[in-house]
Each structure stands twice: as structure tokens, then as C-alpha cells.
Amino acid sequence: GENVEQHPSTLSVQEGDSAVIKCTYSDSASNYFPWYKQELGKRPQLIIDIRSNVGEKKDQRIAVTLNKTAKHFSLHITETQPEDSAVYFCAASGITAGNKLTFGGGTRVLVKP
Amino acid sequence: SAVISQKPSRDICQRGTSLTIQCQVDSQVTMMFWYRQQPGQSLTLIATANQGSEATYESGFVIDKFPISRPNLTFSTLTVSNMSPEDSSIYLCSVVRTGTTGELFFGEGSRLTVL
Numbered sequence: 001g002e003n004v005e006q007h008p009s010t011l012s013v014q015e016g017d018s019a020v021i022k023c024t025y026s027d028s029a030s031n032y033f034p035w036y037k038q039e040l041g042k043r044p045q046l047i048i049d050i051r052s053n054v055g056e057k058k059d060q061r062i063a064v065t066l067n068k069t070a071k072h073f074s075l076h077i078t079e080t081q082p083e084d085s086a087v088y089f090c091a092a093s094g095i096t097a098g099n100k101l102t103f104g105g106g107t108r109v110l111v112k113p
Numbered sequence: 114s115a116v117i118s119q120k121p122s123r124d125i126c127q128r129g130t131s132l133t134i135q136c137q138v139d140s141q142v143t144m145m146f147w148y149r150q151q152p153g154q155s156l157t158l159i160a161t162a163n164q165g166s167e168a169t170y171e172s173g174f175v176i177d178k179f180p181i182s183r184p185n186l187t188f189s190t191l192t193v194s195n196m197s198p199e200d201s202s203i204y205l206c207s208v209v210r211t212g213t214t215g216e217l218f219f220g221e222g223s224r225l226t227v228l
Contacts, residue, residue, distance in 0.1 A: 001172075032215060034216065043205065043219040044156065044205075046216055089155060089156065093215075098161065099209070099215055100161065101156075101158070101217055102158070103155045103156045103157075104155065105154075105155050106154075106155045
């Protein structure tokens with residue numbers, strides 16, 4: 001089955017700096033890669049996703065890149081703000097897995113004011 | 114996004130008892146899943162809730178421990194049976210809405226503490 005590795009497990013950045021989280025996946029048939037943000041005590045919220053037919057997607061201060069050949073994808077947050085502090089999860093799924101999401105281990109991001 | 118209501122939102126349970134968690138969605142969904150999130154951990158898929166038939170369980174999860182029902186397109190239950198402290202977790206219902214391109218949305222979760 002699919003295996004998703006996520007790094008780093010914790011990330012501390014100064015407000016205004018950029019944050020980058022990287023994930024690798026094992027199943028070359030995976031074609032959908034969402035990112036979730038989970039604030040303390042809250043549900044995971046979908047913040048951005050990318051499908052295998054594109055290499056990059058942006059939404060304001062966040063962007064995701066995908067390298068299918070290398071089987072890795074990354075989340076980039078620019079101009080970080082204190083409200084970006086949360087745990088971020090990457091995930092992967094594909095038709096062969098019945099569209100079930102496999103999650104990475106999570107990255108705890110702390111934005112210091 | 115879909116409105117996904119879960120209850121109870123939290124409960125404290127005694128060892129050996131069972132608890133049923135309900136998940137109600139405000140619109141039709143194609144797929145419903147149950148995830149577990151142990152303290153400080155990532156999300157692990159327990160099973161896919163299939164309408165009108167037995168759920169499809171992931172490796173490490175069995176029907177006797179986590180019976181699941183899905184009598185219609187918008188409602189599902191997960192029972193955590195014969196609980197032990199190791200079952201203390203957040204249990205999350207998640208759905209893929211009909212007519213969308215597959216985005217998965219989560220309910221608020223049910224935080225269970227087993228003493």
C-alpha cells in the first residue's frame with residue numbers, strides 16, 4: 001500500500017519568513033495530493049491540493065509543488081504569520097487505493113512573532 | 114464544504130464498555146470514512162463505510178472491535194467495542210461529497226478517553 005513520509009516533524013520560523021514542508025510517497029499510481037492544516041483541538045482543514053497533471057499550484061501565500069518522477073511534493077508558505085502556527089499533514093491517494101487518503105506523520109509549525 | 118456533525122464530541126468511558134459515535138452529513142456523499150487520531154499522532158484510516166453493506170477495514174482494524182454501519186448516504190456510526198485505555202483517541206468521520214472532485218472533509222471529531 002501507499003506510504004507517505006513527511007519532513008520535518010517540527011519547524012520553527014520567524015514571522016515573515018518562509019516555511020517549507022516536504023513529503024515523499026511510494027505508490028507511483030497516486031494522483032491526488034492534498035494538504036491539511038490542523039489547529040489545536042480542531043478538525044483537519046483542507047488548505048490546498050494538487051493533482052498529478054500539474055506541477056505547481058498557488059493560493060495566495062501557500063503553494064504546492066509536485067515532482068512525479070521523484071515521487072515527492074512540497075508545501076510552501078510565504079510571509080508566515082502567527083496564525084499559520086498549526087500541524088500540517090500531507091496525504092496521497094489514487095484510484096488503485098480506492099481514493100483512500102494515506103497521511104504523512106505531520107509537521108508542527110511554530111511561527112514566532 | 115459539507116456540514117458534518119459528529120456526536121458525542123467527547124466522552125470519558127470505562128474500560129470494557131462500548132461507545133457508538135454518530136456521523137450525520139447535510140448533503141449526499143459518495144464516500145464516508147472513519148479515521149483515528151491518537152494523541153499527538155497522524156490520521157490513520159480505520160475503514161470505509163459502505164452504504165447498506167459491511168464496511169471495508171484497513172489492516173490492523175477488525176469488525177468485532179470497530180463495527181460500522183451506514184444505513185443511508187448521509188449517516189454512519191462507528192462503535193468502539195470493549196474499550197481499553199489504548200483506544201483513547203480522536204475518532205473522525207470524513208466524507209467525499211457527491212459532485213465534487215474527491216476532496217475529503219472531516220467532522221469535528223469525537224474525543225474518547227478510556228479510564
